[in-house]
Amino acid sequence: MDGWQGLDDELDAWAGAGRVASLWWRDDDATGDGMALRRLLTLVGGMRIPLALAVIPAEARADLADPLSTSPDTTVLQHGWNHSNRSLPPARKAELTAGRPWGEVMAELVRGRERLAALFAGRFLPVMVPPWNRIDAQLIPHLPAAGFRGLSTCKARISAEPVPGLRQVNCHADPVDWRGNRGFAGAEAVLRTIVDHLRARRTGLADAGEPTGILTHHLVHDEPAWTFLADLAARVCRHAGGQWISLGAALEPTR
Numbered sequence: 001m002d003g004w005q006g007l008d009d010e011l012d013a014w015a016g017a018g019r020v021a022s023l024w025w026r027d028d029d030a031t032g033d034g035m036a037l038r039r040l041l042t043l044v045g046g047m048r049i050p051l052a053l054a055v056i057p058a059e060a061r062a063d064l065a066d067p068l069s070t071s072p073d074t075t076v077l078q079h080g081w082n083h084s085n086r087s088l089p090p091a092r093k094a095e096l097t098a099g100r101p102w103g104e105v106m107a108e109l110v111r112g113r114e115r116l117a118a119l120f121a122g123r124f125l126p127v128m129v130p131p132w133n134r135i136d137a138q139l140i141p142h143l144p145a146a147g148f149r150g151l152s153t154c155k156a157r158i159s160a161e162p163v164p165g166l167r168q169v170n171c172h173a174d175p176v177d178w179r180g181n182r183g184f185a186g187a188e189a190v191l192r193t194i195v196d197h198l199r200a201r202r203t204g205l206a207d208a209g210e211p212t213g214i215l216t217h218h219l220v221h222d223e224p225a226w227t228f229l230a231d232l233a234a235r236v237c238r239h240a241g242g243q244w245i246s247l248g249a250a251l252e253p254t255r
């Protein structure tokens, strides 16, 4: 069964097994206050859905604190340092590459962490969200010493704790068609990705302890994407077999 019915059926299967499927929501590329950000915060705030907002430290503005002040369920994560592409073609875009000395990269990330902690005290979680969801594996072992306790990229995680002291919680579905026209990727395609991950967790083919992550970019959503996200948010809230959880909760080891 496809589409919304497929999501309902999958959540029914979780509920039927006496389980609740956890989902979480990450939104990337925030820098300051704006209409699109306010729209997103209103959407999630109306349903008390926790939101993890990945902010670009070098470009973060103090006015971002204004809309956050009325969004108690929103936390701030760190999106690299300045979202610049450090890859050399034909490698795919990435900021956190091994092309520079790791000490130099970490110094920037520490600077970013301190900046976000100062701007958004009390809301900031030291979780690294690499721009373009890419980080060179050689850099990951240095993150805990740089003050990070979490890492979030995309696709089902390989390990809940890739290095000691660092928990990983990824995103699995993205409503934007980045390779096409950057419009909405379509409900069928996005729901299929969500349901596939939920089913894999339920049946033991994926780590059941990793919540299914929705990755959004408020600055580029078209109207169909906004409509889809509002529908998805409400459907999960309504269903006994689904629940939106905070990244803070997701980072805790599952028992």
Ligand SMILES: [Zn+2]
Residues within 6 Å of the ligand: 028, 029, 079, 083, 131, 132
């Ligand atoms: Zn980004």
